[in-house]
Amino acid sequence: MIGAAALAFVVAIxxxxxxxxxxxxxxxxxxxVNSIGTKIVLLLGVLGFVTGRPxxxxxxxxxxxxxxxxxxxVLKFFRYRSFGVPLSPGGEEGSK
Amino acid sequence: xxxxxxxxxxxxxxxxxxxxxTGGLLAIIGTVGVLRxxxxxxxxxxxxxxxxxxMTVAIIGMVMMSPDWLVAFKLVAIWTFFFLTGPASSHxxxxxxxxxxxxxxxxxxxxxETQGDLS
Numbered sequence: 001m002i003g004a005a006a007l008a009f010v011v012a013i014x015x016x017x018x019x020x021x022x023x024x025x026x027x028x029x030x031x032x033v034n035s036i037g038t039k040i041v042l043l044l045g046v047l048g049f050v051t052g053r054p055x056x057x058x059x060x061x062x063x064x065x066x067x068x069x070x071x072x073x074v075l076k077f078f079r080y081r082s083f084g085v086p087l088s089p090g091g092e093e094g095s096k
Numbered sequence: 097x098x099x100x101x102x103x104x105x106x107x108x109x110x111x112x113x114x115x116x117x118t119g120g121l122l123a124i125i126g127t128v129g130v131l132r133x134x135x136x137x138x139x140x141x142x143x144x145x146x147x148x149x150x151m152t153v154a155i156i157g158m159v160m161m162s163p164d165w166l167v168a169f170k171l172v173a174i175w176t177f178f179f180l181t182g183p184a185s186s187h188x189x190x191x192x193x194x195x196x197x198x199x200x201x202x203x204x205x206x207x208x209e210t211q212g213d214l215s
Binding site for chain 2: 011019025031032045057058064079
């Protein structure tokens with residue numbers, strides 16, 4: 001049954017990849033990539049239990065951290081077209 | 097009483113596997129919502145709601161299957177991180193789309209949109 005759970009996550013990732021490839025706007029693609037990241041974290045955890053080695057959870061935790069930072073960075077780049085701008089409008093002027 | 101505790105302890109991995117399968121099915125349902133909804137904001141709604149619930153259910157199932165306390169602690173750490181950052185990234189996505197000038201579909205525009213293709 002745990003193998004069926006892993007298969008369900010693989011199917012969900014494959015379907016979400018369709019939205020990432022043919023999304024009309026940039027934000028559809030960013031949403032699909034963020035959701036794929038969440039599902040990959042869960043798939044890595046389940047895969048660790050399938051193979052009987054729960055050490056995969058370390059990789060899973062690292063993937064979760066990188067996924068969040070990557071989403072925020074990509075959205076900031078969409079908005080400002082630069083990484084050198086501070087996120088809060090009340091902060092000091094960032095170097096271009 | 098001891099027999100009951102023993103039964104619960106032996107059936108925990110099966111219940112955990114069933115919960116993991118439930119999480120996978122929830123992920124598929126959310127993905128179908130993302131594929132079929134007509135707008136960025138409605139797609140965001142489908143994705144974020146089912147991501148949070150599927151993640152919670154699957155991690156509860158994996159905690160039930162975990163062999164020792166360290167694995168359970170790692171799973172709880174992953175859950176806490178997603179619980180904090182999932183709404184934050186969803187809000188960042190909606191805010192970025194709104195600032196970029198994408199209008200939400202309402203009323204007449206929705207009816208007009210569903211006449212055409214739902215790509």
